[in-house]
Amino acid sequence: MAGLTTTKAPFIEEAQKNGELYIRQPYELYSEENQETWRRLYARIRPKWEKFAHPKFMQGVANLALNPDRIPRLEEINQFLQPLSGFAAKAVSGYVPAYIFFDCLRTRAFPTTVTIRDINSLDYLPEPDIFHDVAGHVPMHTDRRFADVLVRFGEVARSVAEHAQEIRDQEQRVKNVESIIKGMARFFWFTIEFGLMRSGSELKVYGSGLLSSFGEISHCLESPDVQRYPFQMEWVVNQYFEIHHYQPLLYIVDSFDHLFDQVELLEKWILEGRLNNLSPGEPEISEADLASFLDASVRV
Numbered sequence: 001m002a003g004l005t006t007t008k009a010p011f012i013e014e015a016q017k018n019g020e021l022y023i024r025q026p027y028e029l030y031s032e033e034n035q036e037t038w039r040r041l042y043a044r045i046r047p048k049w050e051k052f053a054h055p056k057f058m059q060g061v062a063n064l065a066l067n068p069d070r071i072p073r074l075e076e077i078n079q080f081l082q083p084l085s086g087f088a089a090k091a092v093s094g095y096v097p098a099y100i101f102f103d104c105l106r107t108r109a110f111p112t113t114v115t116i117r118d119i120n121s122l123d124y125l126p127e128p129d130i131f132h133d134v135a136g137h138v139p140m141h142t143d144r145r146f147a148d149v150l151v152r153f154g155e156v157a158r159s160v161a162e163h164a165q166e167i168r169d170q171e172q173r174v175k176n177v178e179s180i181i182k183g184m185a186r187f188f189w190f191t192i193e194f195g196l197m198r199s200g201s202e203l204k205v206y207g208s209g210l211l212s213s214f215g216e217i218s219h220c221l222e223s224p225d226v227q228r229y230p231f232q233m234e235w236v237v238n239q240y241f242e243i244h245h246y247q248p249l250l251y252i253v254d255s256f257d258h259l260f261d262q263v264e265l266l267e268k269w270i271l272e273g274r275l276n277n278l279s280p281g282e283p284e285i286s287e288a289d290l291a292s293f294l295d296a297s298v299r300v
């Protein structure tokens with residue numbers, strides 16, 4: 001049975017071929033092996049969450065009633081999630097262009113991958129899967145303040161689109177928008193995906209890339225090879241990152257309020273033109289990501 005294994009799912013290939021971004025979660029297609037993958041991923045990371053995850057994340061896991069034994073049905077997750085923060089997980093067929101992704105956040109929808117990694121590669125895959133998206137991201141969305149951060153981030157994307165309209169010179173507009181997207185991607189990476197947060201006298205993990213990684217969740221807090229610095233906007237937006245190995249450099253925020261304030265600051269910096277010419281390097285901004293912002297700037 002074909003199942004819904006990442007990069008090997010005919011249902012997903014078909015949806016992509018037909019240009020369908022938003023899809024249903026075809027739950028009946030998960031194979032027993034897919035379910036076993038979820039069971040193994042969950043069982044081995046659960047003790048690590050208890051040790052390293054931010055308390056709000058653990059509360060989120062409990063509030064969502066995440067099942068250790070079965071891949072979650074998004075419908076059921078949303079029944080718990082929506083009353084708490086208004087957020088909903090929304091199934092997608094794969095890659096979502098940057099502006100559309102951020103704009104979903106603005107409307108409290110979280111584009112969610114429904115495939116699950118191959119049982120033979122539990123540790124690392126470059127693509128997101130349902131374990132990363134639902135076990136790594138969605139528990140944080142149960143927290144109202146964290147949810148507000150994501151919405152605010154979506155509003156910043158909209159501001160960028162509006163701001164881009166005002167740049168008359170076409171070449172300049174493309175150059176500036178590309179740089180701003182790079183800065184936003186770096187900000188997102190070093191907070192929502194790989195952020196650390198103070199919790200009392202300790203450091204805890206709230207970034208989803210860390211929360212869904214069996215190896216990195218402990219490495220990021222315990223290894224002497226990792227540099228951990230207080231969040232500093234001028235560093236974060238200029239700092240390139242690579243996705244294929246453990247992160248050598250992470251940033252710490254004090255609280256969700258602190259994080260929210262940083263998103264506000266990000267918008268201020270964008271409008272002041274301070275992200276127009278950032279340090280080059282990763283991430284490369286794809287044509288589709290750039291086009292998604294430029295198209296939006298014509299529409300808003």
Ligand SMILES: [Fe+2]
Nearest residue numbers: 128193208209
């Ligand atoms: Fe993610």
